[in-house]
Amino acid sequence: MIVNYKKIISLHFFIAYLLFPTSIFANDMCQKIGEVVKGKWEFDDSRTFSFIAGQPKLILDNKELEISSCLVTRISALFFIDNNMVNIRFNSNRQPENIYINRKFYKVTQHTLSEPTEAPEHINPADHFVAHTSTNYPNLYQIMQREDIAKAFGTIAYKFSPQLKIETRECGTINAFYSPSTKIITLCYEYLDNGDKAIEQTYGDAPIPIKANMKTGILAGVLLHEIGHAVIHLKNVPLLGSEEDAADRFAYVMMYEFSSSDPERLRDMVYGNLAYTWSFRQDILTKILTGHSRYMDEHPITEQRYYNLICLAYGSNSELFGKLRSSSKLSDDRAERCTREFNQVREAVSKISWESE
Template sequence: MRRFLPVLASFHLFSATPAITQELALAEVPLLTPGAEAGDTIGKYSFKLTFEASEIEGMNEVRQKFIDNGILAETLGEVAEQIALPQDVPITFTDCGEPNAWWMSEEKELKFCYELIALYNTGYEHIDSAEKEFLLQADRETVLIGTTMFILFHELGHGFVDIFQLPITGREEDAVDQFAAITLIESDEEDDELHERPSRMALIGAYFFHQLAAAPDSITRHILANEHALGQQRFYDVMCLALGANEELYGPILALGLQMVDDSAQRHPELATEARVAEWLERTDDLNILPYRRAFRCANEYARYSASWNYMFDNFMVPQQD
């Protein structure tokens, strides 16, 4: 945008503070050339997964569980076989001293902290809120795998943006939440039961951030200015993608009131005036986990974000023909 704002471009806000100016200097703008950062061969390089021993209570049990069931290693192997990484990418589960997971740009490495896993190493069978409809049978192992998978793909999203110089727009944290959710959603098999579906992993993972979110009366400007959306917003955004991808499956769970109105309008079109439908939607909205005003938009949101990520996959994460 600087070419349109020559006056602002020459205005040095931090001219008296060179140290701050240096710290806030713009990063080099990527070229965003399709395929330029991809390796020369699909599947040549892989993710190097390591589970280090832990000193945190219960985490060596978790470590062994991940090693034994192999689900993370298998999933990462499948991802690596479909893209052209330019180098091997280490992914290390380790004690960090804080509950976190992050992509390390200079090292091209992903760290996943056991302290973070310890926060969700529990079952959700006790949940008695509306969310219990999709948390049904979400025992400790289900929550452990689902939440870890969602966070892992979120951080991999950051890694892919960095490695392949993906042309995302908007907030990167939102974009990689979409990547994580869409990757899991598009792994669903048509005949799978709800509890078997990877898409439920996305909902379980997003529910974790919903639980961690600050109460409305304790939200500060620092929380609002954070690069992440509020945990509650992230939860509803992922919910919308799941609904948009499969309204038949998730409509009765996430937007029951909306589905009831739609069914009534189809059975009795003579009664479904615009004013009456608007009244029905308001009266049944408490039955929706996802409010109907957002649920209306979800099919389009999913189609748009899915197409965008598939475009970046096809054009930036695999070699391109000259």
């Protein structure tokens, strides 16, 4: 079964909500946006869309589709629904003006008012996500306690695998990990807090939306990396090489698939991920003192992970990441292979079976 990225979930839109408060995510806003644009809307070639209230659904061309996630701002609403990515752009009256479906543009031409029907709710987030109490990071704990955040994390876990769970907790160290024995992804509050500090220290003068995207990149990167480990385990994905490297590559491909419709945000996310990755490099004295032991860890060394990510990014969009390639001094020999590297990983991910375990 070939993977349908959009059917899994829009992870990027969820994570953006955590760190980009001008956006609104999850069921409540999906329902509210259904009220704002309720009725049947026609566009260019007589195609139509309308909303169903309750657990949000959309009727597109007379087909009922379940919305997996929403990102709503003052000027647009974005959804992932079954096989389609939909971006509705509003006019000054907060009414649909243009609609993009799978990167194709249409002009909204006619509106017929109709009353939406109710739809039932499904996944119980409590079965797939828990936020443990924290004395040292109360702000992060309060965020993770919120009902919409719990629903988002729970849905993410369930969509990748009904067996998977996600938890946030204090770990006493900067870390994130997946446990095959419990099938739980643990995101440590220390890791999330350290990522926030890394961006503030490196890009403190950057505009708030850019920093928000960078922090999104850090959270998306670690979450997708650990989901990569979970997928490898739960889906019995065969490997010829390092699992850590495979999880890194899985994470970037998924980040690209979820974010490529917004190139500037994807770029910021990659820069944030790179900044955090680079912050873990060892100084020369530490390298001397640790000797060869740093080469014995299952994780690739920081510098190698850093350049692998640059290569994947450049290979996915050489125009968007051309400046990154130049500033990082990625060699011509490696750069020439980056598109092939990205396509190989993307093809491998596309062949993972997403049928229930």
